[in-house]
């Protein structure tokens with residue numbers, strides 16, 4: 001295969017089938033056999049986001065004066081997010097390109113706030129549970145901050161151990177709602193109390209929770225407080241391209257007040273075009289991602305999200321019951337869309353390999369060894385297929401593992 005740019009262009013009629021051919025090697029996510037990367041809320045949602053994305057795929061969110069449409073859609077998306085998180089009046093936020101971006105922005109905002117308001121001008125650190133997302137490490141690497149990961153206790157943030165790790169240079173503490181590895185909501189109220197007592201910034205990473213947890217609660221599940229209802233929470237990240245079912249490239253980051261959000265802004269100073277000031281790190285911002293998020297939110301509304309997230313809950317309950325029957329134990333008590341489960345005798349990574357052979361593409365944990373599923377509404381239709389294949393996989397691994405190697 002030649003890697004150079006072709007000398008002569010090809011018509012779309014030729015390119016489209018070639019791209020379809022390329023996609024044949026991809027995971028069969030449309031069948032619901034993928035438990036990561038994809039959030040499948042069905043055909044109707046997929047059509048809305050595709051049309052909306054295409055409609056604004058050339059427009060650029062960098063220019064709100066040129067594209068007031070995008071500015072308005074972003075304002076409405078942010079306001080909708082804020083309305084779900086028990087925020088006080090005056091809370092503010094912005095859209096970003098993803099969870100990692102939102103976490104970067106929260107750390108940058110906290111850092112600039114700490115320099116200006118807390119006089120923290122020297123070395124800084126962040127204290128986070130071991131289950132926190134690596135995006136915090138990336139932010140720390142980039143901004144020369146020390147990342148202090150504290151082992152979890154029963155798979156949750158160990159608040160007492162985190163307290164011991166806080167010192168005068170601690171910029172921020174972190175809790176997840178939920179964390180990605182176990183799908184569990186950290187004790188945010190206790191972290192909030194700690195943050196207030198130590199006068200540090202508490203960021204709640206709700207990247208994979210902000211757009212599912214509020215609806216699960218509306219559906220009657222008793223969730224612990226995890227959002228701005230907890231006084232010490234100063235910022236929250238929530239990804240639209242996860243349980244918001246938006247197209248990839250859409251996340252939100254929220255702050256308790258506009259005054260805190262002001263520290264997020266980048267003022268790059270003078271250059272030949274004047275002064276470049278942007279609200280977030282990005283220059284060019286994809287209009288399609290903003291438009292698709294706006295369209296899906298308005299297509300689903302509260303009712304639609306309650307229904308979709310109810311299907312996720314049902315899928316998780318089916319999977320939990322089924323894996324327990326097969327001898328697995330579920331890690332902690334998941335309440336949202338992620339569930340991890342380990343087996344007391346059988347190596348989960350060998351089961352993982354068997355499931356992969358059967359067409360399932362999911363994540364696995366190495367500490368402890370466990371299977372990991374991030375569920376979508378679509379999985380409610382295929383939970384029984386997953387469990388049947390899991391039973392067969394457990395059988396196959398048991399045979400390998402316990403059969404005498406030499407039966408002569």
Ligand SMILES: *Cc1c(COP(=O)(O)O)cnc(C)c1O
Nearest residue numbers: 098099100133179180205207208
């Ligand atoms: C997905 C996720 C992130 C990172 O988001 P990206 O959009 O992949 O950059 C951060 N935190 C948690 C808890 C997540 O699930």
